Amino acid sequence: MKDFTGKVAAITGAGSGIGQALAYELAVCGARLALSDLDESGLETTVAEVRARGAEVRGYPLDVADRAAVLAHADEVVADFGQANLVVNNAGVALGATVEEMRFEDFDWLLGVNLGGVVNGTKAFLPHLIASGDGYVVNLSSVFGFVGVPTQSAYNAAKFAVRGFTESLREEMLAGRRPVGVSCVHPGGVKTGIARHARGGHEGDQEAAAAGFEKIALTTPKKAAETILRGVRRRSARILIGPDAYVIDAIPRVLASAYQRPLALLARPGLKRLDRN
Numbered sequence: 685m686k687d688f689t690g691k692v693a694a695i696t697g698a699g700s701g702i703g704q705a706l707a708y709e710l711a712v713c714g715a716r717l718a719l720s721d722l723d724e725s726g727l728e729t730t731v732a733e734v735r736a737r738g739a740e741v742r743g744y745p746l747d748v749a750d751r752a753a754v755l756a757h758a759d760e761v762v763a764d765f766g767q768a769n770l771v772v773n774n775a776g777v778a779l780g781a782t783v784e785e786m787r788f789e790d791f792d793w794l795l796g797v798n799l800g801g802v803v804n805g806t807k808a809f810l811p812h813l814i815a816s817g818d819g820y821v822v823n824l825s826s827v828f829g830f831v832g833v834p835t836q837s838a839y840n841a842a843k844f845a846v847r848g849f850t851e852s853l854r855e856e857m858l859a860g861r862r863p864v865g866v867s868c869v870h871p872g873g874v875k876t877g878i879a880r881h882a883r884g885g886h887e888g889d890q891e892a893a894a895a896g897f898e899k900i901a902l903t904t905p906k907k908a909a910e911t912i913l914r915g916v917r918r919r920s921a922r923i924l925i926g927p928d929a930y931v932i933d934a935i936p937r938v939l940a941s942a943y944q945r946p947l948a949l950l951a952r953p954g955l956k957r958l959d960r961n
Contacts, residue, residue, distance in 0.1 A: 685770065685820045685865055686917050689714035692765040694758070696748050696805055697775030699726025701876030702824070702912075705905035706772060709913055711739035718761040718768070720746035721775070740765075748775045748801030749793075758808035768812040770916070772822040773805040779838045781884035782955065790883050791838045798842035799849075806853065810864070819864040820916055822923075823850040827872050827932040831943060834951035835884075854921055865919045867912075870933065872926035873901030874908050902926045 685691070693710050697703035699721030707719055711734045719734070721727040724745050731743040742764055746757050762768050779786070779794045802823050813819025828836055829843035847868055854866035903926040915923035924930055935943050 685818060685919070687713075688770075688913070690716065691769040691818075692716045692718060692761070692767050693770040693772065694718040694720070694761050694768055694805075694809060695772045695774060696720050696746065696801060698730050698743075699723040700730075701774075701878065702871065702874060702905050702908050703772070703774040704730045705909035706774070706912060707734050707741075708737065709906070709909045711737040711741070713913070715739065715770075716765055717741040718744065718765060720744040720748075720757065722747050748773070748804060749796035751800070751804045754801075754804040755808045758805075758812060761809075762812050767816050768809055769816050769818055770820045770822070771805055771809040771813065772824075772912075773802040774822075774824045775801050776824060776878060778878050778882035779884045780835045780882050781838075782835055783837050786838060786884065793883070794838045795842055798839070799845050802846050803849065806849075813864045814862050817863050819862075821850070821853065821864060821866045822869060822912060822916060823853075823867075824869045824871070825850065827870050827929050829868075829870055830933050831936055831947070834948065834955060851921070865916070867915050867920055867923050869912055869915070869923045869925065870929055871908055872903060872924075872928035872932065874903045874905060874925065875901045876905060902928055 688710055693715045695703050695706055698707050698719035707717055707730050710717060717734055717739055719727060719730055719741060727743045727745065731741050734741040744757055746753060748754055775797060777794055777797045779790050781790065806821055806823065813821065823846055825846040826843040828840050829847040832840050850866060850868035857864045857866055908925045911925050912923055924933060
């Protein structure tokens with residue numbers, strides 16, 4: 685997978701953010717693109733832009749939490765393009781709430797997308813990737829797959845799980861000598877709209893949190909996409925995005941579980957504000 689020319693790439697969450705940027709970069713690289721998203725308007729925009737770049741592309745409305753739909757989608761992509769070489773399980777959502785306040789339905793919703801979507805996409809496409817003789821799986825975790833963060837227990841749970849799932853998959857592909865590379869991606873702050881569409885919290889606090897996130901996000905989606913594709917070419921097991929990702933990756937390596945107390949102290953003012961509301 686050092687050359688994407690003619691390769692069929694399936695990307696979830698392609699209607700915005702990192703997924704959209706990956707579609708644009710792969711189009712320039714000569715890939716053939718199967719793009720999906722639950723947001724049909726955003727998906728249409730991405731498809732039109734990719735087509736304008738001269739790439740072969742199809743758009744597929746898709747809820748990655750719907751296992752039957754994802755399985756059918758993988759078969760449809762292979763029927764439409766003749767093969768599948770690269771799958772990027774990128775679709776994701778956010779939830780900000782303490783464990784005490786979090787609703788079970790919101791927790792299940794996030795896990796269904798952020799973890800279930802990765803599992804569904806991997807399982808659905810894996811036989812086709814193996815059959816292609818030159819396959820690749822890219823799963824999006826997060827720096828929140830390295831450290832636990834107050835009010836992010838659901839997101840942490842999903843992203844830690846994606847990391848473990850993907851690392852295990854990579855080991856299985858190596859042990860079985862399957863022709864499939866595997867990378868787990870850990871973005872730091874990327875300038876996407878995920879924080880603005882998060883569930884949980886109070887409206888004013890959620891808006892302030894989203895605005896604060898956008899101020900400190902250090903990396904553009906385009907830069908994130910370039911970093912991911914460079915990692916795929918190098919067959920990197922772990923792809924870190926942004927300088928903040930390297931810092932956060934180092935924290936538990938250096939401090940082990942001792943990082944938790946100072947992080948809790950830093951979060952205390954925000955938790956008190958939530959209690960007052």
